[in-house]
Amino acid sequence: MIDVHVRLPLDVFELDVSFDANEPVTALFGPSGVGKTSLLEVIAGLRRPAEGDVRIDDEVLFSSEHHVCLPPEQRRVGYVPQDALLFPHLNVRHNLGYGVRGNDGSIPMDSVVEALEIEHLLDRDPSKLSGGERQRVALGRALVSGPRLLLLDEPLAALDAGLKERILPYLQRVRDRYRIPALVVSHDVSEVVTLCDEVIVIERGRVVGRGAPRAVLTRPGAEGEFFRSRFENVLDVRVTAHEPEEGITRVETMGGLALVIPYEAHRPDADERALVGLFAEDILVSRQPPVGLSARNVFAGVVEAVDESGGVAMVDVATPEPVYVKLTRRAVSQLGIRVGASVHLIVKTHSIHRLG
Amino acid sequence: MTLDLGRLVAFSVQMALGGVLLTLPVGIALGFWLARTKRRGKSVIETLAMLPLVLPPTVIGLFLLELFGRNRPLGHFLYESFGVSVAFTWRAVVIASAVVAFPLLVRTVQASFEDIDPRLEAVARTLGRGPLSVFFTVSLPLAYRGILAGLVLAFSRALGEFGATILIAGNIPGETQTLSLAIFQLVQLGRDPEAYRLAAVTVLVALVAIGLAGRLSRRPHARQSHANEGTFA
Numbered sequence: 001m002i003d004v005h006v007r008l009p010l011d012v013f014e015l016d017v018s019f020d021a022n023e024p025v026t027a028l029f030g031p032s033g034v035g036k037t038s039l040l041e042v043i044a045g046l047r048r049p050a051e052g053d054v055r056i057d058d059e060v061l062f063s064s065e066h067h068v069c070l071p072p073e074q075r076r077v078g079y080v081p082q083d084a085l086l087f088p089h090l091n092v093r094h095n096l097g098y099g100v101r102g103n104d105g106s107i108p109m110d111s112v113v114e115a116l117e118i119e120h121l122l123d124r125d126p127s128k129l130s131g132g133e134r135q136r137v138a139l140g141r142a143l144v145s146g147p148r149l150l151l152l153d154e155p156l157a158a159l160d161a162g163l164k165e166r167i168l169p170y171l172q173r174v175r176d177r178y179r180i181p182a183l184v185v186s187h188d189v190s191e192v193v194t195l196c197d198e199v200i201v202i203e204r205g206r207v208v209g210r211g212a213p214r215a216v217l218t219r220p221g222a223e224g225e226f227f228r229s230r231f232e233n234v235l236d237v238r239v240t241a242h243e244p245e246e247g248i249t250r251v252e253t254m255g256g257l258a259l260v261i262p263y264e265a266h267r268p269d270a271d272e273r274a275l276v277g278l279f280a281e282d283i284l285v286s287r288q289p290p291v292g293l294s295a296r297n298v299f300a301g302v303v304e305a306v307d308e309s310g311g312v313a314m315v316d317v318a319t320p321e322p323v324y325v326k327l328t329r330r331a332v333s334q335l336g337i338r339v340g341a342s343v344h345l346i347v348k349t350h351s352i353h354r355l356g
Numbered sequence: 357m358t359l360d361l362g363r364l365v366a367f368s369v370q371m372a373l374g375g376v377l378l379t380l381p382v383g384i385a386l387g388f389w390l391a392r393t394k395r396r397g398k399s400v401i402e403t404l405a406m407l408p409l410v411l412p413p414t415v416i417g418l419f420l421l422e423l424f425g426r427n428r429p430l431g432h433f434l435y436e437s438f439g440v441s442v443a444f445t446w447r448a449v450v451i452a453s454a455v456v457a458f459p460l461l462v463r464t465v466q467a468s469f470e471d472i473d474p475r476l477e478a479v480a481r482t483l484g485r486g487p488l489s490v491f492f493t494v495s496l497p498l499a500y501r502g503i504l505a506g507l508v509l510a511f512s513r514a515l516g517e518f519g520a521t522i523l524i525a526g527n528i529p530g531e532t533q534t535l536s537l538a539i540f541q542l543v544q545l546g547r548d549p550e551a552y553r554l555a556a557v558t559v560l561v562a563l564v565a566i567g568l569a570g571r572l573s574r575r576p577h578a579r580q581s582h583a584n585e586g587t588f589a
Contacts, residue, residue: 046478072481079482085475089497098493099483145483 002149002181006042006052010035015049015205021183023197025175027213028185030202036185037082039202040151043183044079045072056149076102078142078180082153084134086126092137093122099145107178112140115173135167143178150182156191168234169275171195189217190232190277214322231280231314233323235259239272248296248349251276257320260296261352276352280314280326284346287335297347303339306332313337317345359538359550365557368534371446372514375453376507379461383510384503387465388495392474409459416455417523424448424524448525449532453514461510468502469495501573508569512562535561 001022008015015035028036041047042062043054051064056077061070086095096109096118113119116136126134135155142150155167168191175182175195186192192199193213201209201216209216237251242263249263251274261276290298301319313332315325323345327337337343390402408416424431424442434440442448472495480490496503518536525532527541535558542551 041478044478044482046482071486072478073484073486075482076484077482079479081475081479085473085479087476087480087494089494098480099485102484141483 001057002043002183003055004039004043004052006039006049006054008035008038008042008047008049008052010038010205013205015039017202017205017207019200019207019210021181021198021200024179025182025184025196025198027192027196027199028183028202029187029192029199029217031187034202035205036202037153040079040153040183040185043149044077044151045070045075046079073102076146076148078145078147078150080135080138080142080150080152080155084126084138086129086134086137086141088126090126091122092118092124092126092129095126095137096122096140096144098141103144103146107143107146109144111177112143115177116140116170132167136170139167139170139174143174143180147180150180152182152184154185154187156186156188168194172236172275190234192217194234194275231324231326233278233280233321235276235278235321237274237276239274253321255320257299259347259352260349261354262350264354274354276354278323278347278352280324282347282351283323283325285315285325285327285331285335285337286344286346287341289344290346293346294348295346296349297352298344300342300344303337303341303343305339306337308332317343319345359554361554361557363530364533364535364538364554365561367446368515368536368558369561371449371534372453372457372511372517374450375455375457375514375517376461376510378450378454379458379510380507383458383461383506384465384496387462387506388469388491390462390466391469405462406459408455409463413456413517413519413521414523417452417520420448420452420455420520420524424451443524444526444528444532446525446532449521449534452520452524453517456517456520457510457514460513461506464506464509465499465503468499468506471502472498504569504573508565511565515558515561515565 001020003020005018006015013035015038017035017039028039030036038047042049045061048069049062049064053063053065054061056075060066060068061075061077062068086092087098090098096112100109113122116139118133118136118140121129121133121137126137129137139152139155152171155171171184172195174180184192184196186196196213199210199213199216200207235253235257237253237259239249240252240258241250243250244263247263248260250258251261252258259276284295289300299319301317301323303315304318304322305316307314307316308329311329313327313329315327315332315337317323317325325345331337335343386401386405390398390405421443422428424434426432426435426441426443431442434442440447442451476498477490477494480494481487485493515534516536517534518540521532521534522537522540527533527537529538529541533541535554539551539554539558542548542554
């Protein structure tokens with residue numbers, strides 16, 4: 001549990017936030033330049049607030065009242081900056097091992113190397129890594145130092161969205177394997193929904209909302225980002241069969257939703273787990289069961305919620321997995337889509353892509 | 357005056373090296389502090405550190421005499437307490453070299469630390485290392501090339517030192533006479549060909565120093581440093 005009350009004057013406004021985070025992974029969500037990075041720096045001990053206090057569990061890291069300010073090396077807070085900041089004069093192995101002295105052995109380096117799939121990079125120089133590899137090594141370096149809290153600053157921001165090598169699946173794996181509480185700064189809706197248990201929305205230095213990611217990010221107003229962004233449904237799936245001659249791979253979500261995705265020769269393991277992404281705007285909706293379509297993925301569902309406050313409609317459909325569909329308001333009225341309506345969702349095989 | 361060329365070169369190089377080594381710890385510490393501090397007093401300290409560069413060396417020599425002369429407080433104290441004389445000994449040559457080399461070293465060192473992203477040091481702290489450990493494992497290795505460049509510059513300046521040295525150490529053959537002092541004496545005595553020979557030797561020593569530094573800076577672990585790229589170009 002982390003408890004933060006901070007007042008810190010910044011260039012154009014003042015950061016003045018109070019929150020406590022009890023969930024394993026908490027997102028600090030908001031547009032760029034609202035002081036989220038400064039907040040992480042305060043928690044890591046790299047920046048001194050004008051006043052306030054910062055506590056992890058019952059230990060006071062900073063308190064202006066009691067004149068406590070632990071130096072960063074005594075905080076055991078793993079900081080993963082946006083641009084990775086690997087040490088340029090050390091190879092990957094030595095970058096990873098830099099903070100190993102603080103590790104009590106609960107997070108072995110071998111396990112981190114395996115979880116992040118960076119074994120083949122160990123002898124390389126940081127300058128020879130791609131953006132995603134750099135992020136993974138920076139995350140690994142923080143883990144190996146044995147932190148009790150992870151601070152991740154925009155883990156996806158340094159990456160080209162088109163890149164295949166996304167870091168999200170690794171973040172999920174790290175979350176599930178090590179169970180270290182984390183604060184994730186983000187303005188990526190899919191990232192927050194997929195990774196985080198709670199979201200705290202910050203605007204111009206203030207906390208303006210908090211709650212479960214799906215609930216908060218669909219709320220109108222400050223969180224309208226949800227409607228503007230290219231929302232990606234992220235589904236955790238298990239591979240059930242490969243059919244290379246058909247060019248498809250069959251997968252199934254934990255909730256039992258069967259999907260067909262494009263076959264990829266270099267990912268042959270059946271029974272393997274994977275993350276797949278599906279953009280809300282790439283899904284078709286039909287009120288009748290469709291016939292004679294080329295699309296391989298057709299599944300029935302019931303409309304749970306329709307939110308039109310953002311100028312477009314975000315329709316929350318309950319299939320075995322909750323799926324968001326983005327429609328125009330005209331489509332919603334013409335099809336008569338309202339809460340409780342039964343619909344069929346249609347997704348082309350190639351609209352589903354693997355993440356990671 | 358007879359010249360023992362080998363001895364003269366060895367002595368000059370030793371004095372210059374001694375001066376540089378004397379300034380090195382202070383120079384690196386001050387350079388780092390200047391590169392990182394945001395305090396108001398910074399520009400005052402910076403100016404003071406640069407003073408030996410802009411003052412005529414003879415003025416520096418006078419100051420040093422004022423400090424280390426046998427009848428002056430510091431010189432007197434050193435002689436009475438430790439039996440060490442400074443003025444008109446090789447020690448004075450080293451001190452004069454150190455003082456004139458200092459600003460060049462500090463300037464270069466400061467610039468090479470300023471080239472390092474201070475956030476690298478910040479991240480190192482979050483990984484559980486104290487400031488001193490971070491300095492030796494991150495800042496110093498990354499500033500390696502710049503510091504080496506500063507050393508060469510400081511060494512060259514120390515090797516050429518004349519004005520301050522002649523005032524505080526004199527020009528005593530076999531005792532405080534360096535290459536540049538010997539050249540001066542030879543010209544005064546009208547022995548120009550010998551002076552030119554010494555000048556050529558001095559150029560050679562300087563070239564060797566630069567070459568050596570260039571080679572050292574290409575050692576593998578310094579390759580990644582982005583500090584002061586092309587300093588030796």
